[in-house]
Amino acid sequence: MTSIREVAKIAGVSPATVSRVMNGTANVDEKKRQRVLEAIEKTGFRPNELARALYKKSSRMIGVIVPDIENPFFSELSKAVEEQAYRTGYRILLCNSDDDPQKEMMNIQMLVQMKADGIIITTNCDSTSRVLGDCPIPVVVVDRKLKGESGTAFIEADHYKGGRLAARHLVECGCKNIVCLQGPLAYSSGRQRYQGYLDICEKYGLKEQHVNCTYDYEAGRRAAGELMRRFPDTDGIIACNDMVAISVYKELTARGRRIPEEIQLIGFDDIKFSRMCTPELTTVSQPIREMGSLAAGIIIRHVEGEEFLQENVFDVKLVERDTTRRKKEQKK
Amino acid sequence: MTSIREVAKIAGVSPATVSRVMNGTANVDEKKRQRVLEAIEKTGFRPNELARALYKKSSRMIGVIVPDIENPFFSELSKAVEEQAYRTGYRILLCNSDDDPQKEMMNIQMLVQMKADGIIITTNCDSTSRVLGDCPIPVVVVDRKLKGESGTAFIEADHYKGGRLAARHLVECGCKNIVCLQGPLAYSSGRQRYQGYLDICEKYGLKEQHVNCTYDYEAGRRAAGELMRRFPDTDGIIACNDMVAISVYKELTARGRRIPEEIQLIGFDDIKFSRMCTPELTTVSQPIREMGSLAAGIIIRHVEGEEFLQENVFDVKLVERDTTRRKKEQKK
Numbered sequence: 001m002t003s004i005r006e007v008a009k010i011a012g013v014s015p016a017t018v019s020r021v022m023n024g025t026a027n028v029d030e031k032k033r034q035r036v037l038e039a040i041e042k043t044g045f046r047p048n049e050l051a052r053a054l055y056k057k058s059s060r061m062i063g064v065i066v067p068d069i070e071n072p073f074f075s076e077l078s079k080a081v082e083e084q085a086y087r088t089g090y091r092i093l094l095c096n097s098d099d100d101p102q103k104e105m106m107n108i109q110m111l112v113q114m115k116a117d118g119i120i121i122t123t124n125c126d127s128t129s130r131v132l133g134d135c136p137i138p139v140v141v142v143d144r145k146l147k148g149e150s151g152t153a154f155i156e157a158d159h160y161k162g163g164r165l166a167a168r169h170l171v172e173c174g175c176k177n178i179v180c181l182q183g184p185l186a187y188s189s190g191r192q193r194y195q196g197y198l199d200i201c202e203k204y205g206l207k208e209q210h211v212n213c214t215y216d217y218e219a220g221r222r223a224a225g226e227l228m229r230r231f232p233d234t235d236g237i238i239a240c241n242d243m244v245a246i247s248v249y250k251e252l253t254a255r256g257r258r259i260p261e262e263i264q265l266i267g268f269d270d271i272k273f274s275r276m277c278t279p280e281l282t283t284v285s286q287p288i289r290e291m292g293s294l295a296a297g298i299i300i301r302h303v304e305g306e307e308f309l310q311e312n313v314f315d316v317k318l319v320e321r322d323t324t325r326r327k328k329e330q331k332k
Numbered sequence: 333m334t335s336i337r338e339v340a341k342i343a344g345v346s347p348a349t350v351s352r353v354m355n356g357t358a359n360v361d362e363k364k365r366q367r368v369l370e371a372i373e374k375t376g377f378r379p380n381e382l383a384r385a386l387y388k389k390s391s392r393m394i395g396v397i398v399p400d401i402e403n404p405f406f407s408e409l410s411k412a413v414e415e416q417a418y419r420t421g422y423r424i425l426l427c428n429s430d431d432d433p434q435k436e437m438m439n440i441q442m443l444v445q446m447k448a449d450g451i452i453i454t455t456n457c458d459s460t461s462r463v464l465g466d467c468p469i470p471v472v473v474v475d476r477k478l479k480g481e482s483g484t485a486f487i488e489a490d491h492y493k494g495g496r497l498a499a500r501h502l503v504e505c506g507c508k509n510i511v512c513l514q515g516p517l518a519y520s521s522g523r524q525r526y527q528g529y530l531d532i533c534e535k536y537g538l539k540e541q542h543v544n545c546t547y548d549y550e551a552g553r554r555a556a557g558e559l560m561r562r563f564p565d566t567d568g569i570i571a572c573n574d575m576v577a578i579s580v581y582k583e584l585t586a587r588g589r590r591i592p593e594e595i596q597l598i599g600f601d602d603i604k605f606s607r608m609c610t611p612e613l614t615t616v617s618q619p620i621r622e623m624g625s626l627a628a629g630i631i632i633r634h635v636e637g638e639e640f641l642q643e644n645v646f647d648v649k650l651v652e653r654d655t656t657r658r659k660k661e662q663k664k
Contacts, residue, residue, distance in 0.1 A: 061425070069414070070604065075407040082401065082428045086435070091442060093393070094426040096414045103418070110423060217608055243608075250610045272402065276549055276575075277609050278582045 080292025163196020175236030220247030279322030412624025495528020507568030552579030
């Protein structure tokens with residue numbers, strides 16, 4: 001069996017660097033990373049066998065608890081977790097919580113009993129987040145910043161910046177009457193994106209207008225209906241995520257409204273469907289793959305006794321596609 | 333702790349019936365099923381604790397290996413497996429194979445080593461399917477009918493009927509020049525759907541026309557381009573699945589072709605996105621939830637020493653939405 005030292009020697013790096021590349025968490029110079037990957041391939045190095053020998057106490061299983069695996073955000077996230085886990089010889093135990101606090105609690109208990117190496121969770125329940133601080137195994141909370149001391153680490157995107165980017169983009173597209181489909185204020189994502197929108201409204205002297213919504217497609221359809229009743233003259237909509245933007249598009253076109261000609265629309269997340277659907281959605285992209293990869297990486301680093309950051313905030317960026325149109329393009 | 337006998341007594345059924353309802357696999361009279369579910373709720377009966385006591389040798393884990401968890405067909409299937417497993421106190425270990433034979437083999441070995449109670453797999457690899465027959469734990473193959481004696485049981489939809497339904501529907505919509513985006517002939521799904529299309533062509537004296545495609549979005553875009561070059565006068569397209577139909581819609585509208593006015597389009601699967609996108613897709617629906625549920629049920633029945641069917645073929649049905657239009661509606 002090839003050893004990590006042999007791989008390191010061939011790649012001309014330290015064994016610690018090989019380990020870092022395998023864990024995928026720390027910054028490694030891209031040239032070095034390539035050399036390590038080539039050395040791994042050349043030697044047929046099997047990291048899981050090594051890890052198995054080194055960390056016998058580890059069950060090599062990471063629990064992943066998501067509200068809904070059918071929601072593309074979570075299937076993309078889970079896939080990224082799985083890929084990172086697989087590369088390092090771990091497996092994922094996938095649990096679907098249906099946003100049910102009881103099911104979440106049972107899943108957490110079960111994962112602890114099964115001696116999972118850690119839990120990666122996105123929870124919408126206050127009761128669950130309270131118990132996470134006392135969990136005997138490491139917990140990485142994704143896409144939520146929980147109050148208090150819950151969890152070992154958390155990962156989220158810069159929602160505040162995202163809210164600002166979305167609102168400013170609609171301003172740049174000439175919108176005067178922007179409505180925000182506001183995500184739940186119980187979550188940091190909802191609060192911070194809304195705050196970003198609010199600050200842009202203030203800056204440009206626009207009226208704050210919002211409709212409450214949750215992050216699923218059905219809620220989006222209902223919220224779009226309410227929006228059309230309450231704000232029939234809107235010319236720009238910030239959806240709380242891409243799934244909701246997709247449902248807003250459907251509701252509005254069903255009412256004969258044209259997007260982006262009459263009403264411009266922006267989502268959040270940049271799930272793959274946002275560019276598969278027609279028209280493709282303008283959205284605020286959060287790096288879902290990197291977030292999932294890091295979540296797995298943190299659990300693995302914890303198992304291996306390595307350091308990791310507790311707070312991990314990822315940058316977001318505006319992705320302009322077909323549901324918005326900048327002013328200069330409108331004049332063409 | 334409540335026993336299964338107490339639940340049975342309250343519901344006025346036999347303990348075996350309670351077990352059947354919990355496993356969700358055998359036919360149970362709907363009224364009885366409701367009584368059992370109420371009794372379970374009333375007593376706070378915890379099937380997993382019971383099962384744990386009864387089947388100590390079971391690891392209570394079911395391995396699920398899919399080519400791509402981001403593909404909605406597989407995330408919907410996995411969710412159904414998870415829900416059925418959870419109800420009966422099992423967990424799923426989710427593996428993403430990326431259609432890579434080596435990754436599939438490693439996943440299978442890993443699941444065997446972890447003493448999973450069984451494996452639910454959709455594989456596209458001949459080499460993998462050959463080893464499944466010798467797998468020491470039960471294997472349920474979903475959405476593929478493998479050659480030879482691979483696997484413990486298999487589950488698929490009636491693809492031949494689906495192919496016929498799709499083609500006949502386009503005929504009824506007035507299409508004269510139908511092109512079939514043919515799924516891979518290596519899979520029963522691809523072969524049988526194509527055969528169904530072929531038989532309808534023969535019956536109605538239509539010319540057979542096809543373009544090869546695989547089941548993913550990117551392949552769909554390429555195939556749509558080829559289709560437009562080779563068959564510019566087509567008036568009806570049978571996509572090999574909904575993801576491909578979504579990409580065909582995008583390619584065709586980008587070329588200024590109108591669906592369904594000029595070209596009618598039908599998908600296959602009835603994934604949730606087929607009704608979320610605009611326009612909603614006409615498609616051939618396969619009961620994805622029921623298939624996933626049965627897959628988990630078979631593994632659990634195997635653990636519990638109960639009988640199950642080896643061959644399970646589910647019916648399909650036509651779902652008419654916005655990408656096709658019947659002749660009489662066209663005249664309106």
